[in-house]
Amino acid sequence: MDTRYVAVDLETTGLSPEADEIASIGWVAVEQGCILLETARHYRVRLEKGVGQSAIYHQLTDSELQQGEPLSTVLPRLLEAISGSVLIFHNAQLDMGFLNRACRSLWAAPLPVPIEDTMQLELRRLQHRQQCIPAGALRLFQCRHRYGLPDVAAHDALGDAIATAELWLAMKAGEYQKCPAQ
Amino acid sequence: MNADPKLPEIQSVVSFLRHCPPFGGLPKPTQQDTARRIRITYLRKGEQIRADSAAYALRIVRSGAVEIRSEDRQLLDRLGEGESFNIHGLDVGSEGVVAETIEDTLLYQLPRAAYEALRAQFRDFDRHFHSQRNRRLRRAARYRPDTNLLTQPLANHVTSNPLSLPPETPLQAAARTMTEHRVSSLLVKDGEQLLGIVTDRDLRSRALARGLPVHTPIRDIMTCEPKRIELDASVFDAVLAMTREGIHHLPVQQDGKVVGIITSSDLMLARENDPVYLVQHLSRQQDVESLAAMTSSLPSLMVQAVRGGMRAHQLSRVLTAISDAVTCRLIELATEKLGPAPVPFCWLGFGSQGRGEQLVGADQDNGLLIDNRATANDMDWFRRLATFVCDGLNACGYPYCNGKVMATTDRWRQPLSEWRRTVDNWTHAPTPEAVMRVSIFFDLRSVYGDAHLCEQLQRHMLSRARRDAIFLAALAANVLEQTPPLGIFRRFLVERNGEHRDEFDIKKRGVLPIVDLARIHALAHGIPAVNTRERLQHLVDARILTIGDGRNLQDAYDTIQQLRVENQCRQVTDGHRTSNHLNPDELPGLERKHLKDAFTVVHDAQEAMRSHFRQGL
Numbered sequence: 001m002d003t004r005y006v007a008v009d010l011e012t013t014g015l016s017p018e019a020d021e022i023a024s025i026g027w028v029a030v031e032q033g034c035i036l037l038e039t040a041r042h043y044r045v046r047l048e049k050g051v052g053q054s055a056i057y058h059q060l061t062d063s064e065l066q067q068g069e070p071l072s073t074v075l076p077r078l079l080e081a082i083s084g085s086v087l088i089f090h091n092a093q094l095d096m097g098f099l100n101r102a103c104r105s106l107w108a109a110p111l112p113v114p115i116e117d118t119m120q121l122e123l124r125r126l127q128h129r130q131q132c133i134p135a136g137a138l139r140l141f142q143c144r145h146r147y148g149l150p151d152v153a154a155h156d157a158l159g160d161a162i163a164t165a166e167l168w169l170a171m172k173a174g175e176y177q178k179c180p181a182q
Numbered sequence: 183m184n185a186d187p188k189l190p191e192i193q194s195v196v197s198f199l200r201h202c203p204p205f206g207g208l209p210k211p212t213q214q215d216t217a218r219r220i221r222i223t224y225l226r227k228g229e230q231i232r233a234d235s236a237a238y239a240l241r242i243v244r245s246g247a248v249e250i251r252s253e254d255r256q257l258l259d260r261l262g263e264g265e266s267f268n269i270h271g272l273d274v275g276s277e278g279v280v281a282e283t284i285e286d287t288l289l290y291q292l293p294r295a296a297y298e299a300l301r302a303q304f305r306d307f308d309r310h311f312h313s314q315r316n317r318r319l320r321r322a323a324r325y326r327p328d329t330n331l332l333t334q335p336l337a338n339h340v341t342s343n344p345l346s347l348p349p350e351t352p353l354q355a356a357a358r359t360m361t362e363h364r365v366s367s368l369l370v371k372d373g374e375q376l377l378g379i380v381t382d383r384d385l386r387s388r389a390l391a392r393g394l395p396v397h398t399p400i401r402d403i404m405t406c407e408p409k410r411i412e413l414d415a416s417v418f419d420a421v422l423a424m425t426r427e428g429i430h431h432l433p434v435q436q437d438g439k440v441v442g443i444i445t446s447s448d449l450m451l452a453r454e455n456d457p458v459y460l461v462q463h464l465s466r467q468q469d470v471e472s473l474a475a476m477t478s479s480l481p482s483l484m485v486q487a488v489r490g491g492m493r494a495h496q497l498s499r500v501l502t503a504i505s506d507a508v509t510c511r512l513i514e515l516a517t518e519k520l521g522p523a524p525v526p527f528c529w530l531g532f533g534s535q536g537r538g539e540q541l542v543g544a545d546q547d548n549g550l551l552i553d554n555r556a557t558a559n560d561m562d563w564f565r566r567l568a569t570f571v572c573d574g575l576n577a578c579g580y581p582y583c584n585g586k587v588m589a590t591t592d593r594w595r596q597p598l599s600e601w602r603r604t605v606d607n608w609t610h611a612p613t614p615e616a617v618m619r620v621s622i623f624f625d626l627r628s629v630y631g632d633a634h635l636c637e638q639l640q641r642h643m644l645s646r647a648r649r650d651a652i653f654l655a656a657l658a659a660n661v662l663e664q665t666p667p668l669g670i671f672r673r674f675l676v677e678r679n680g681e682h683r684d685e686f687d688i689k690k691r692g693v694l695p696i697v698d699l700a701r702i703h704a705l706a707h708g709i710p711a712v713n714t715r716e717r718l719q720h721l722v723d724a725r726i727l728t729i730g731d732g733r734n735l736q737d738a739y740d741t742i743q744q745l746r747v748e749n750q751c752r753q754v755t756d757g758h759r760t761s762n763h764l765n766p767d768e769l770p771g772l773e774r775k776h777l778k779d780a781f782t783v784v785h786d787a788q789e790a791m792r793s794h795f796r797q798g799l
Contacts, residue, residue, distance in 0.1 A: 173224050
């Protein structure tokens with residue numbers, strides 16, 4: 001079991017990959033059941049259009065985002081970091097929509113990577129138990145609660161990527177040998 | 183550490199580290215660097231971490247809980263959120279220490295190099311892990327559960343810093359010093375070296391009886407090279423040594439150095455610390471001074487009782503029985519002085535004394551309820567009674583009440599008819615200020631005298647309070663102002679500055695909200711019990727509270743009181759004044775977790791009450 005995983009999270013200005021933009025990207029690698037924070041990265045992306053409504057939610061202002069780097073600089077770093085790895089998302093559909101669109105516009109090709117999705121894993125688990133699934137029950141921090149994982153004070157792309165990786169570890173607990181001797 | 187400026191700030195991890203005791207004190211950039219070195223793992227409940235197989239690292243509990251056990255499975259410590267351990271560091275001196283997750287646990291690991299670098303660079307950080315280990319060992323020692331006096335460690339009873347004098351000291355000077363220090367023996371020392379011991383008996387049989395001159399040096403009458411006992415011996419060992427040798431004084435040594443002395447009267451005193459003995463003997467004291475001398479031992483009695491395994495609710499019963507006994511004896515002493523009472527009366531205990539929930543350091547809350555036949559002259563007798571008793575209580579360590587809820591205050595010393603009118607006034611026009619002042623009045627109990635008077639007053643009070651929704655709502659509003667000190671994410675809210683920085687008042691924020699909740703429900707439903715546990719039980723029996731809610735509140739109450747008592751024991755042992763202020767960071771992990779759970783129960787019950795009494799608000 002030495003597959004390498006990378007948990008990724010995007011902050012976006014909206015829910016539509018066509019109309020909205022990536023505002024920031026965070027990721028962290030998971031090896032042998034161990035989240036390695038030394039591999040954590042977090043980049044602000046310079047926006048072409050502005051943040052609009054969602055600034056309230058992500059607590060970022062347009063001017064802050066203007067300090068970010070262009071997507072064409074950030075994306076190659078992500079590709080390098082995830083090379084040979086399985087990606088972990090919470091709600092992969094949304095984030096992959098943005099990533100595929102970005103890759104297409106830069107290199108005219110989508111991102112062909114294997115994916116694990118903690119939201120889909122949890123959905124299947126709850127359906128399997130034939131539980132009724134209330135609205136919001138599949139949000140990242142609702143899922144974490146069900147595994148006894150703590151709340152987190154900061155919500156940014158990196159914080160959520162780490163939170164997703166922790167959730168994934170909790171889901172897979174027991175399957176992996178813990179951190180090797182360092 | 184790579185100095186790449188592109189390295190991110192890991193806010194979510196840093197904001198957690200900031201609240202973990204040794205990390206909070208590190209400079210911000212170091213916290214950031216440290217966060218970047220962390221490796222996160224997730225362990226299911228029941229997994230073990232052993233020094234021989236696990237990587238050398240500092241492990242920080244992010245969520246969940248971990249137990250540390252010695253090789254023989256003795257519990258050394260329990261750790262919860264924010265607490266850390268280094269399994270290899272714990273292993274020093276005791277092989278085979280194991281950490282085991284007792285819940286599913288998210289663990290942050292700081293690899294050896296980063297951990298050692300922090301210890302080398304920051305003294306406080308290093309010291310934290312030093313002292314942590316010592317604390318753990320101490321606690322392990324304390325876990326020996328024995329309540330038998332004879333098996334108790336001697337250390338609890340030893341007088342430290344015993345009186346010592348050089349061998350050339352003249353007899354008379356030695357005798358004078360012993361009298362001044364009120365001791366029956368002294369050690370004869372040459373510098374650090376113990377040469378001998380001189381006791382009262384030696385002064386009598388070896389000096390006076392032989393007519394030695396007062397200038398004779400004490401070396402001539404001392405017992406050379408006296409028998410000693412080790413500090414870690416038991417009381418039993420000491421008694422045995424004394425009876426075998428026919429002596430009453432034993433120097434106590436540790437690592438070959440004399441650290442104290444134990445006498446046969448110390449050992450007798452140890453038995454006198456028994457609460458039953460104390461209650462019995464209080465009633466035989468002839469003046470306020472001798473009562474005060476007996477009550478001065480209450481803090482040490484508390485420590486011994488708690489070490490002996492007594493629970494908080496039992497202890498508060500005992501301490502209330504003692505303050506009752508002191509009050510009764512003071513009333514008897516007053517009657518000897520003032521003559522018999524002109525008309526029947528009842529001495530009332532309010533607040534914690536009324537509820538039977540007193541701890542060490544409680545102030546007095548009392549009142550006098552007098553038969554309606556009392557004349558103006560009679561009332562003067564009661565005024566003098568009140569002054570004598572309240573002054574006496576103050577001398578015995580029950581300080582005057584700040585709110586003047588005392589029999590010396592006119593409105594708290596009245597005939598029954600006046601008391602009834604006062605109750606009517608309170609319930610008819612409940613000003614917030616009045617409500618706050620009178621709430622402890624509703625926890626009343628007859629301590630001395632005609633209990634029938636107290637019953638009549640209580641019945642009247644219950645009938646008034648019960649049917650007055652506005653009064654109950656006012657009482658509820660007042661009660662709900664004090665909430666448990668928990669913030670979002672269940673972090674403790676502590677005072678930010680002043681004398682009690684980083685602490686909260688566990689009585690005000692933890693105990694009283696439960697007491698208040700139980701009181702309001704009891705008043706609203708005409709339940710006469712005043713003890714909080716009894717009130718909760720009656721509320722469950724009457725189906726006013728569900729069994730689950732009642733039990734939760736009772737558990738929460740017991741948990742908080744227990745931590746309050748243990749906190750006071752720590753303060754006594756450390757030589758501090760007892761107070762109700764507690765620093766949550768100094769609690770072991772599981773106790774902290776229990777306290778949070780208890781506070782959550784209180785919070786939920788308050789929310790329920792808020793909606794229940796809203797109609798009247």
